[in-house]
Amino acid sequence: MELEFYHKKMEVELRNFMILWFIVLLSLCCCYAFGNKISKGIKRLLFVLPIVVLFVYLPLDLYSFHLNSITSFTISFLGNFKLLLFAFGKGPLSSNPSISLAVFLAVASLPIKLQQNPPPNGQNKDHPSLNKKPKNGSPILVYAIKGLILAMVVYTNTNYWEHINPKMVLCFTCLHFYLLVEMTLVLISALTGALLGLKLEPTFNEPYLSTSLQNFWGQRWNLMASDILRLTVHQPTKMFTRVLGSKWDTPSAIVATFFVSGLFHELMFYHMVRVKPTGEMTCFFLLHGMWVAVEIELKKTFKKWHFPWLISVFLTLGFLLVTLSWLFFAPLKRYKAYVSALDEYVALAALFHVGL
Template sequence: MEDESKNLMINNPFFLLLSSVSYSYFLATYIPKGLARVIFLLPTFYLLSIFPWYFSSSVLRGVLSFFVTWITSFKLLLFGFNKGPLFACKNYLDFVAIAIFPLKIKENEPPLNLSQSFKTLSSIMGRYELVRIFNKPYLATSLQDFWGRRWNRLSSNILRQTIYEPTQNALVGVVGAGKARVLALITTLVISGIMHELMFYYISCGMRPTWEVTWFFVLQGISMVFEGALKYLARVKGWTPVHPAVSNVLTLGFVSLTFYWFFVPPVWRSGRNECGFRPRV
């Protein structure tokens, strides 16, 4: 009976998810920040990586690989260096909620006191609000506006903290501020592409990546650099600014066309639901 209970827990993906986050909160907190804590979090990263395989729906695997395998892992990576949203969590419930779900604690919300008589679930959940993922992307007037401020702000913010800012800070003293920003931008878009390839890997039941999705994001990064250079040249030459309506059409047209070229083929080729295997812990 005891063995059956253990097997049920091991085969329960939500138990594995909760236990991995609990391990990070109760044990990793006592490890000094930096590389040592990140190494200590490796078992958690592993469990988060196999979590989507427990689900038969390809769509669900794709969604979970984004929110859990990618975003939760990157939040914990920041936590390893005492940064990011998890570092600000002062209790276990906040840590779990912010780690797993696209939530943030409301501004001016007092700390949750678990020593008091336990509150109702509705009052506890009232402490949080959903992170605004999209900000009217159809109004974007430039690629920088689209990718940096309007499209999937959840991934944009986490990539900025984990990839862009550290890369820029590491390079600014070597190549200068301007080149550091460009290289940090390209690096960030490459990592974004790789993480999207990972999502397709889960959706397609482990098919070998074609790297089309990665090239899509590389192209977006190069185009953003070119766009910035054109804007700078326009200011220097005193050219008449492009009307926002025209910029909007050009931006959405470019994103849509390149999306069709690079994203649609892998989706058509990877339409599989049941993978026929279960993950091993």
């Protein structure tokens, strides 16, 4: 009886998911058809604002942790920022006037970025660490190993959750979160690139090798979000705060960027659990933003001096684990969002087993 309930619930959820994305694509088709015919600036902003508001509310039609989280991230977060940039003739939707409808829809609705062809001077200026050739072998093999690790973590968490040491639970949760996000975004990017014949920028760059928070957030973790926030928040804030003096423009822009990121993570939190945001995620990003600003000033002061690579990685990952446990995962644990995610794996496995 319970399995039948999950089956019907999943059918309803998938139907809502397809209707939601039909509305998203239809809205973006309107932007493509009429957006470029409206002069950029206030007029185009007024045209896209109703769609921006719609994209904020659409994830509320979904209750699945996984479907809701990816929709909230791609549409309410990235998609809305891309539309706001488009309103002012900036960003990935305005970089090429002759962009086709299919590419416009993909770039607007998915966490992808078109690769510059060729990149300026053959170098990636936004993410310098990507200019280094990888030393870890075939990407296919690497992601196959990561996929296997993800499957093992999911199996362990769903079957032995109550028997695992609480400290190990935190490690498994962080590992699950990282692998799930990376594998999902990489899969979306790979499928989109293959179907549309596009060359796309990488979405992640081995975040577990980060030597500082600045390195983690700016050059390794979720590069699509970093690029969009750089264009929509960091650069405008830096330009406006220059009146305070060049000493404060960069720190102000960094803290403002992390603050906005925190607000949008609170929105995604609300989409997933439907309870009033606690502010803890905003505090998490504000804390990291302030520390990144401090890091930059320390690097300017001490210049060439730095910790050995291994110690830097250990300190960075340690800081991330502590703050994730304290502020990021705490509200998700409190409202059992992670338990809901694990329940979806169990229900899916049961349905698959019955189908066989």
